[in-house]
Amino acid sequence: xxxxxxxxxxxxxxxxxxxxxxxxxxxxxxxxxxxxxxxxxxxxxxxxxxxxxxxxxxxxxxxxxxxxxxxxxxxxxxxxxxxxxxxxxxxxxxxxxxxxxxxxxxxxxxxxxxxxxxxxxxxxxxxxxxxxxxxxxxxxxxxxxxxxxxxxxxxxxxxxxxxxxxxxxxxxxxxxxxxxxxxxxxxxxxxxxxxxxxxxxxxxxxxxxxxxxxxxxxxxxxxxxxxxxxxxxxxxxxxxxxxxxxxxxxxxxxxxxxxxxxxxxxxxxxxxxxxxxxxxxxxxxxxxxxxxxxxxxxxxxxxxxxxxxxxxxxxxxxxxxxxxxxxxxxxxxxxxxxxxxxxxxxxxxxxxxxxxxxxxxxxxxxxxxxxxxxxxxxxxxxxxxxxxxxxxxxxxxxxxxxxxxxxxxxxxxxxxxxxxxxxxxxxxxxxxxxxxxxxxxxxxxxxxxxxxx
Amino acid sequence: xxxxxxxxxxxxxxxxxxxxxxxxxxxxxxxxxxxxxxxxxxxxxxxxxxxxxxxxxxxxxxxxxxxxxxxxxxxxxxxxxxxxxxxxxxxxxxxxxxxxxxxxxxxxxxxxxxxxxxxxxxxxxxxxxxxxxxxxxxxxxxxxxxxxxxxxxxxxxxxxxxxxxxxxxxxxxxxxxxxxxxxxxxxxxxxxxxxxxxxxxxxxxxxxxxxxxxxxxxxxxxxxxxxxxxxxxxxxxxxxxxxxxxxxxxxxxxxxxxxxxxxxxxxxxxxxxxxxxxxxxxxxxxxxxxxxxxxxxxxxxxxxxxxxxxxxxxxxxxxxxxxxxxxxxxxxxxxxxxxxxxxxxxxxxxxxxxxxxxxxxxxxxxxxxxxxxxxxxxxxxxxxxxxxxxxxxxxxxxxxxxxxxxxxxxxxxxxxxxxxxxxxxxx
Numbered sequence: 001x002x003x004x005x006x007x008x009x010x011x012x013x014x015x016x017x018x019x020x021x022x023x024x025x026x027x028x029x030x031x032x033x034x035x036x037x038x039x040x041x042x043x044x045x046x047x048x049x050x051x052x053x054x055x056x057x058x059x060x061x062x063x064x065x066x067x068x069x070x071x072x073x074x075x076x077x078x079x080x081x082x083x084x085x086x087x088x089x090x091x092x093x094x095x096x097x098x099x100x101x102x103x104x105x106x107x108x109x110x111x112x113x114x115x116x117x118x119x120x121x122x123x124x125x126x127x128x129x130x131x132x133x134x135x136x137x138x139x140x141x142x143x144x145x146x147x148x149x150x151x152x153x154x155x156x157x158x159x160x161x162x163x164x165x166x167x168x169x170x171x172x173x174x175x176x177x178x179x180x181x182x183x184x185x186x187x188x189x190x191x192x193x194x195x196x197x198x199x200x201x202x203x204x205x206x207x208x209x210x211x212x213x214x215x216x217x218x219x220x221x222x223x224x225x226x227x228x229x230x231x232x233x234x235x236x237x238x239x240x241x242x243x244x245x246x247x248x249x250x251x252x253x254x255x256x257x258x259x260x261x262x263x264x265x266x267x268x269x270x271x272x273x274x275x276x277x278x279x280x281x282x283x284x285x286x287x288x289x290x291x292x293x294x295x296x297x298x299x300x301x302x303x304x305x306x307x308x309x310x311x312x313x314x315x316x317x318x319x320x321x322x323x324x325x326x327x328x329x330x331x332x333x334x335x336x337x338x339x340x341x342x343x344x345x346x347x348x349x350x351x352x353x354x355x356x357x358x359x360x361x362x363x364x365x366x367x368x369x370x371x372x373x374x375x376x377x378x379x380x381x382x383x384x385x386x387x388x389x390x391x392x393x394x395x396x397x398x399x400x401x402x403x404x405x406x407x408x409x410x411x412x413x414x415x416x417x418x419x420x421x422x423x424x425x426x427x428x429x430x431x432x433x434x435x436x437x438x439x440x441x442x443x444x445x446x447x448x449x450x451x452x453x
Numbered sequence: 454x455x456x457x458x459x460x461x462x463x464x465x466x467x468x469x470x471x472x473x474x475x476x477x478x479x480x481x482x483x484x485x486x487x488x489x490x491x492x493x494x495x496x497x498x499x500x501x502x503x504x505x506x507x508x509x510x511x512x513x514x515x516x517x518x519x520x521x522x523x524x525x526x527x528x529x530x531x532x533x534x535x536x537x538x539x540x541x542x543x544x545x546x547x548x549x550x551x552x553x554x555x556x557x558x559x560x561x562x563x564x565x566x567x568x569x570x571x572x573x574x575x576x577x578x579x580x581x582x583x584x585x586x587x588x589x590x591x592x593x594x595x596x597x598x599x600x601x602x603x604x605x606x607x608x609x610x611x612x613x614x615x616x617x618x619x620x621x622x623x624x625x626x627x628x629x630x631x632x633x634x635x636x637x638x639x640x641x642x643x644x645x646x647x648x649x650x651x652x653x654x655x656x657x658x659x660x661x662x663x664x665x666x667x668x669x670x671x672x673x674x675x676x677x678x679x680x681x682x683x684x685x686x687x688x689x690x691x692x693x694x695x696x697x698x699x700x701x702x703x704x705x706x707x708x709x710x711x712x713x714x715x716x717x718x719x720x721x722x723x724x725x726x727x728x729x730x731x732x733x734x735x736x737x738x739x740x741x742x743x744x745x746x747x748x749x750x751x752x753x754x755x756x757x758x759x760x761x762x763x764x765x766x767x768x769x770x771x772x773x774x775x776x777x778x779x780x781x782x783x784x785x786x787x788x789x790x791x792x793x794x795x796x797x798x799x800x801x802x803x804x805x806x807x808x809x810x811x812x813x814x815x816x817x818x819x820x821x822x823x824x825x826x827x828x829x830x831x832x833x834x835x836x837x838x839x840x841x842x843x844x845x846x847x848x849x850x851x852x853x854x855x856x857x858x859x860x861x862x863x864x865x866x867x868x869x870x871x872x873x874x875x876x877x878x879x880x
Contacts, residue, residue, distance in 0.1 A: 001638065132642030164637045257635040265627025266620060370618035 001134035001254045002049055003239075004126045005063040006154060009147020010072045011172050012139040013065055014224060017076045018232035019139070020061045023050050024086045026236055026387045033351055033385040038249075042384050045241035045251040051086060052129045059086045062130065064122045065093035066154070068111060068146055092126065094119050104186045105429035107149025108193075112157075120157060127162070134256045135166030138198070142190045143174035143183035152193035159197040166256050169198045170235065173205040173405065182422050184413035189431065191406075192439035195446065200264045202272045203402060204231050208308035215311050217281045233387060234276045237394040238347055242380040252380070262378045263343045263398045268449045273401050275302050276394045277310050290391045292348070292356035299346070299393050300360045306339040306401050319365035340453045341367050341399035343376040350391035353381045368453040403450045410443050473710055476703040482696035483578060484510065485585050496565035497714050503561035508533045511567060514577055515539040530555045540567060543574075549718075562718060569711045578697055585693070587686045590667045590817030591647055595836050651820040663819055802842075 007016035027046040032039045051059035061080070065088065067073050073095045081087045094115065127133055136158055140151035151169075158167055171194070174183055194201055209230050213222045217230070238259075241251040252258060264270050277299050278290060298310045305317035317337050344366075348356050362373040386392050416422065417436055427433070474490060481487040488506040495503040512532040516539075527535075533555035540550065550567055553560035571577050647668065654666035666674070673680035700707075816831055866874040 001642065131645055132638060134638060164634050166631075166634065254635055254638070257631060257638070261628050261631040261635070265631055266624045267627065268623075370621040371624065375624075 001132045001257075002052075002062055002130035003134050003137055003256060004123065004130065005050075005061070005137040005139065006123065006158075007063055007065045007076075008138065008140040008151040008154065009067055009144055010069075011141035011144060011147065012151070013067055013072050013076045015170070015172070015228045015231055016063060016065070016139050017079060018225070018228040019235055020050065020063065020080070020086065021083070022229070022232040022236040022387065023240065024059070026240060028085070029388065031385065031388050033390065034383050038384060041251060042241050042382075048131075049134070049239075049241075058084070060089050060092075061086060062126055063088060063092060064119070064126055066095070066119055066150065068096045068107075068150075069098065070095045089126075092122060094122055102145030102180065103425060103429065104145050104149040104182075104189055105426040105431040107146035107151075108153050108189075109149075109430040111146060112150050112153030116153075116157060119154060120161060123158070133162075133165055134254050135168065135199075136162070137168055137170055139170040140190075141172040141174070143178060143180065143187045145180070145182075145186060148186050148190045152190050152197075155194055156197045166200075166260055167198045168200045168202055168256065168260070169194050171201055171203050172231075173203050173207075173402075175206045175210070176405075182416075182425065184409050184416065185422065185426065185436075187409050188413045188439045188443055189426075189435070192442045195270060195442060199270070200260055200272055201270050202235075202274065202396075204234070204274070205308065205405070212279055212309045216279045216309055218284075219281075230279065233279070234274045234394065237276050237349065237386050237392060238274060238396055240349075240386060241384075242347060242349075242382045246381075251382075255380075259345060259396065262345055263396060266342070268446060269342055269398055271402050271406075271446075271450075272396055272398055274394060274396050275299065275308065276392065277302070278389065278392065279309065282388070285388060292352065292391060292393075295391060295393050296346075296356060296358060296360060299395055303341065303344070303395060303397060303399070304339055304366065305337070306399075319363060321365075339400050341376070341397050342371065342453065343367075343378075343398045345378050345380065345396045347380045347394045347396070348391075349382050349384065349386040349393075350389065351383070351385065353383055353391075356381075356393075400450050400453060403447060406443065407447050410440065410447065414440060472703055472706040476700060476707045479696045479699035479703065480578075480707065483582070483693050483700050484513075485581055485693065486510075486513065492561075493565065496561040497710075497717065499559070499562035499717075501559045501561065504559055504564060505529060505557035507561055507564035507568060508536060508557055511536045511540075511564060511571075513581070514568075514571055529557050533557065545570060562714065565714060566711075566718070569708075573708075578700070582690075582693060582697060585690065587683070587690050588815075589669050590663075590819075591651075591669075592815040593818055594815045595831065647818065648820070651818070655820075663817075665820060667817070 005016055005019070007013045023046060027043045032042065034042075047059060050062055052062055054060050065073050065076060073093050077088050077093065096115075123136075138151060138155055138158070141148055155167060155169060158165070171190075174187065180186075191201070206227065209227050210222060212230050213219045213226050217226070219226050239255060242255065244250050244252040263272060277295050278288070280288065298313065301307070301313050301315060301317075302310065304319060305314040307313045314337075317339075319338060344361060346358060346361060358377075358379055361377050364373050367373055367376045417440070423433065423436075426436075477490045477493050481490050481493070486509075488503075488510055492503045492506050496507060508529060509532060512527075512535060515536055533553075537551055537553075537555075545567060547563065547566065550560070550563045553563060650668055650671055651665045654671060655664060657666050658664055658670070669683065673683050819830075862874075866872075
């Protein structure tokens with residue numbers, strides 16, 4: 001079943017390109033460590049999901065590109081076409097002649113409705129090319145101006161027109177030290193709108209990915225391209241084909257649906273994060289060997305201690321001792337050391353994957369009291385190696401990992417709001433104080449729900 | 454338990470000595486995975502080795518179609534348990550069967566009696582054969598009768614151990630919703646692919662009325678081995694149908710034989726005969742509960758009567774002398790007319806629904822360019838129209854219920870001063 005990707009704004013388009021490129025390169029990689037037949041099945045599954053057929057054999061990404069400026073879209077289209085291996089649809093993009101100020105409210109209330117029909121038509125055309133539609137990816141930044149506003153509007157539209165299809169927003173969480181003064185307003189508006197109309201919010205934190213580039217990949221001058229590639233790697237490791245069941249050799253038809261059913265069925269808990277191990281530069285890769293035991297041990301500790309990469313993990317953090325009563329309502333200012341999960345999905349790819357032991361993830365102490373590990377933890381496997389890593393493991397988790405950053409952003413936004421700073425930029429275009437209050441209420445509720453696990 | 458079959462067949466017809474074995478053999482052949490005739494004979498003498506096969510056969514008869522695939526995974530004990538509860542819910546009178554051990558160690562004669570009771574009550578054989586019918590066309594159901602009829606034995610009543618966290622319930626509801634959405638997506642995919650196949654194979658079918666191939670027919674052409682398997686299944690089905698016809702012709706002999714089987718049973722305890730049939734809907738928790746419930750119902754009824762009286766009095770007081778006088782009579786007439794119209798529309802809609810031409814059962818999907826409707830054919834547009842009107846009715850009911858819920862929530866929120874209720878976000 002196919003996924004249609006909507007790439008929004010500069011952020012969304014650049015990342016989207018890297019995602020498709022990673023998916024394509026991996027599916028055509030010769031180092032899959034598996035039989036030819038297996039490789040062909042893998043390729044076919046990946047292709048059906050993310051690319052459509054073309055007469056002269058060059059696959060076309062199932063994507064719609066949207067931006068208010070032509071520059072990034074043109075760059076993206078040409079980069080893809082130049083590679084000669086895959087490309088975007090010739091008319092699968094929408095942009096305006098000139099940009100239009102970095103304003104969330106303008107994007108949501110003006111651009112969105114004005115260009116609604118054109119954008120939805122493009123999406124409809126992509127959907128019609130699919131034999132079966134699993135759902136949508138919407139890649140966008142959270143704290144941006146126009147792009148984020150349009151993203152929120154488009155997601156709402158998708159909810160109206162494709163109510164039964166699944167929607168996952170890939171959100172880029174901004175750097176903690178961002179430059180845009182109103183980025184916190186933008187963030188809370190984006191998040192609250194998406195929480196209402198999307199099914200899952202897969203959050204990628206710029207800070208975390210930046211650290212991965214610096215510490216693990218040893219990149220000296222980190223460019224956005226490097227960051228996007230790491231991000232694409234993480235995403236690819238989740239959505240490339242996996243077997244449908246333990247011992248099966250058929251690939252899952254609807255991984256998006258399965259993922260959502262396992263991780264985000266509760267309407268209050270929609271925030272997901274990805275951790276991927278190992279991550280290193282290609283040069284180092286050639287000299288490294290891994291064991292499943294080692295990888296999974298690190299991954300588990302990364303989850304518990306809320307570490308984003310395998311370096312600098314705090315090994316002191318332990319799960320609470322079982323037998324004690326479960327932690328009740330905690331005061332909001334309590335320091336959270338231990339990251340409680342609601343549900344986790346582990347995805348293992350590579351050699352000897354059948355021998356990997358995941359008992360550590362089935363410990364009830366890792367999870368909240370109202371869900372049993374048998375329901376809260378799921379594993380997907382495939383023997384086919386991903387992107388030249390002989391063994392790699394990813395963890396998609398619905399846990400408390402974002403509570404503190406979110407709380408911080410809401411706090412900062414509230415302080416600005418309380419003094420009515422910069423509000424006129426929003427009220428000018430139809431985002432009233434009421435809307436801000438609704439957003440604050442919703443997000444406070446989300447923060448409280450996650451704190452009280 | 455007396456003989457429930459009326460004599461429809463000429464008794465002189467099949468009176469030969471070989472008639473009984475032939476009838477039993479025909480019955481055995483017509484049943485899908487039916488037990489051998491030897492089992493029947495052994496069951497008359499209550500031989501233990503015949504019991505397991507008969508439990509399994511009864512399970513096939515009584516389990517809903519949907520369980521069919523998973524029945525292999527159910528152990529004999531589980532099957533026996535389900536059979537007992539299903540028979541009880543259908544009103545099977547013999548208590549001896551309810552007391553049989555579920556490990557299949559004995560009771561074959563009782564099982565044989567139960568089997569013939571089911572055969573005598575309704576067209577069980579025909580139903581099973583219809584279920585096993587080999588479908589050549591792309592079938593789609595146009596009514597919900599089968600889904601309603603195949604509810605099968607009631608699920609075991611589960612008690613929750615202690616309070617359940619509501620978040621867990623919300624989690625499970627959410628999972629159901631996601632599964633339903635994925636199912637919808639799969640169905641849409643199926644429709645898209647069916648459409649493609651029907652389009653591409655236009656003009657390939659020898660039957661002009663159909664015009665194009667179905668999936669099964671296309672597969673048959675594409676894969677010769679598949680075609681041979683299909684042929685074998687059709688032959689098997691034909692054999693079953695012929696056996697069923699043969700059974701129907703000779704079954705009188707079987708019923709006479711069943712009388713002798715019944716005669717061979719020890720007499721039943723008299724007290725047991727007086728027990729009424731078990732009603733599955735009302736969960737039985739204990740003898741005291743029924744009294745409690747009855748009392749509570751009476752109290753509730755009194756309360757309601759009082760409440761309506763009070764309401765009526767209050768309304769009367771408010772309305773007072775209004776509602777009479779010339780300016781009201783025209784308004785009242787208009788109201789009356791509007792109500793009559795609505796009632797007539799409702800009745801008409803109801804009659805439409807209950808019209809004689811109501812389609813039933815699965816229909817074969819045929820894609821056609823021309824508009825001419827055949828006599829027996831059902832137009833997809835018509836079915837869609839009926840379904841849409843049903844959907845609209847149900848949505849109206851849903852909205853009404855949701856409105857009531859919201860009013861109730863608002864009332865609760867207003868009743869507790871100093872408490873702020875934050876309702877979940879709603880677009």
